[in-house]
Amino acid sequence: xxxxxxxxxxxxxxxxxxxxxxxxxxxxxxxxxxxxxxxxxxxxxxxxxxxxxxxxxxxxxxxxxxxxxxxxxxxxxxxxxxxxxxxxxxxxxxxxxxxxxxxxxxxxxxxxxxxxxxxxxxxxxxxxxxxxxxxxxxxxxxxxxxxxxxxxxxxxxxxxxxxxxxxxxxxxxxxxxx
Amino acid sequence: xxxxxxxxxxxxxxxxxxxxxxxxxxxxxxxxxxxxxxxxxxxxxxxxxxxxxxxxxxxxxxxxxxxxxxxxxxxxxxxxxxxxxxxxxxxxxxxxxxxxxxxxxxxxxxxxxxxxxxxxxxxxxxxxxxxxxxxxxxxxxxxxxxxxxxxxxxxxxxxxxxxxxxxxxxxxxxxxxx
DNA sequence: GTGATTTACTTGTTCAGACAGGAAAACCTT
DNA sequence: AAGGTTTTCCTGTCTGAACAAGTAAATCAC
Numbered sequence: 214x215x216x217x218x219x220x221x222x223x224x225x226x227x228x229x230x231x232x233x234x235x236x237x238x239x240x241x242x243x244x245x246x247x248x249x250x251x252x253x254x255x256x257x258x259x260x261x262x263x264x265x266x267x268x269x270x271x272x273x274x275x276x277x278x279x280x281x282x283x284x285x286x287x288x289x290x291x292x293x294x295x296x297x298x299x300x301x302x303x304x305x306x307x308x309x310x311x312x313x314x315x316x317x318x319x320x321x322x323x324x325x326x327x328x329x330x331x332x333x334x335x336x337x338x339x340x341x342x343x344x345x346x347x348x349x350x351x352x353x354x355x356x357x358x359x360x361x362x363x364x365x366x367x368x369x370x371x372x373x374x375x376x377x378x379x380x381x382x383x384x385x386x387x388x389x390x391x
Numbered sequence: 392x393x394x395x396x397x398x399x400x401x402x403x404x405x406x407x408x409x410x411x412x413x414x415x416x417x418x419x420x421x422x423x424x425x426x427x428x429x430x431x432x433x434x435x436x437x438x439x440x441x442x443x444x445x446x447x448x449x450x451x452x453x454x455x456x457x458x459x460x461x462x463x464x465x466x467x468x469x470x471x472x473x474x475x476x477x478x479x480x481x482x483x484x485x486x487x488x489x490x491x492x493x494x495x496x497x498x499x500x501x502x503x504x505x506x507x508x509x510x511x512x513x514x515x516x517x518x519x520x521x522x523x524x525x526x527x528x529x530x531x532x533x534x535x536x537x538x539x540x541x542x543x544x545x546x547x548x549x550x551x552x553x554x555x556x557x558x559x560x561x562x563x564x565x566x567x568x569x
Numbered sequence: 570g571t572g573a574t575t576t577a578c579t580t581g582t583t584c585a586g587a588c589a590g591g592a593a594a595a596c597c598t599t
Numbered sequence: 600a601a602g603g604t605t606t607t608c609c610t611g612t613c614t615g616a617a618c619a620a621g622t623a624a625a626t627c628a629c
Contacts, residue, residue, distance in 0.1 A: 249434045252547050365550065372531055448583090475585095478588080
């Protein structure tokens with residue numbers, strides 16, 4: 214069990230005829246929103262194809278990276294690290310367990326929780342996952358200078374901050390929140 | 392329509408404690424990739440919450456926008472317009488039909504296909520969907536000048552183009568492709 | 570200590586998205 | 600006309616993601 218990876222075929226048919234999908238919303242609706250949407254779609258599809266070859270599904274690689282980096286974690290810790298969902302994490306961990314990449318161990322201090330830890334077999338995956346991320350980064354930043362990369366990053370983070378601010382519960386101008 | 396700015400929500404619990412989710416990959420892995428990932432997640436979550444209030448799920452609004460804009464379409468046309476998947480479209484159209492937003496009519500010229508058309512009832516949705524997109528755009532671009540918006544758009548499209556290029560099948564340097 | 574609340578996790582449901590496989594109609598070639 | 604191929608759509612399966620609801624353990628308040 215726990216055969217390391219799927220090494221599949223080496224050259225996938227990463228054929229996305231995406232290019233320029235004309236969407237009504239793009240013209241009059243929201244050019245930025247729609248660009249985010251398209252970029253996200255493509256990026257996700259790309260990551261999915263790279264991950265598929267090493268036997269992971271999108272999202273699972275983040276769990277594994279956290280575990281490799283931080284060691285055994287409770288599910289709730291993983292949920293917080295990834296800003297994910299407890300229900301999703303339950304299933305993701307179960308699938309990773311069935312795939313032989315993680316193991317569950319009852320928490321010695323909390324009988325509600327279990328500790329999730331990477332199996333030794335999973336360590337063969339680590340380099341591959343890191344290669345996937347590095348490849349994705351190379352592809353995304355192809356042809357961009359260091360300054361342009363920094364610029365792009367600042368732009369992405371600014372957009373993100375705008376959404377974070379808008380999503381943040383209430384301004385709560387109350388002087389004494391507590 | 393197009394109420395000016397984000398002016399925050401008045402009610403929803405759009406509480407994402409996102410903020411700064413520390414992910415291993417962010418530090419050493421791929422800052423740009425990870426920023427795309429986070430931005431996409433937030434953007435999608437936001438769109439989902441706005442759409443939920445008007446009774447749609449993410450993705451369905453795009454189908455409706457195409458139908459409102461272009462009139463009756465075959466499923467395969469919608470698939471191509473959205474760069475989606477035939478299987479997904481089958482189910483999305485079925486759900487939209489059950490929700491009363493679209494109707495199916497057999498194609499007069501092709502007995503394999505049916506034409507999907509928006510119902511009259513759906514037209515009440517149109518303004519709401521447009522408001523959602525416009526709100527999303529306002530939120531995303533809050534505090535950005537016109538030039539900065541154009542800049543951000545260029546950045547997003549450049550990243551997108553990088554992925555498109557990488558996904559495009561082969562360079563095929565063969566002089567005579569045919 | 571007893572009882573209420575919170576926390577960690579699970580299950581059920583619904584949705585999008587991707588892939589495999591298949592059916593029927595349309596098409597092309599011979 | 601006959602046969603093979605392509606197109607259009609559907610179903611099944613598996614995954615992530617989100618929400619609701621529930622269980623068991625821990626914690627807090629009294």
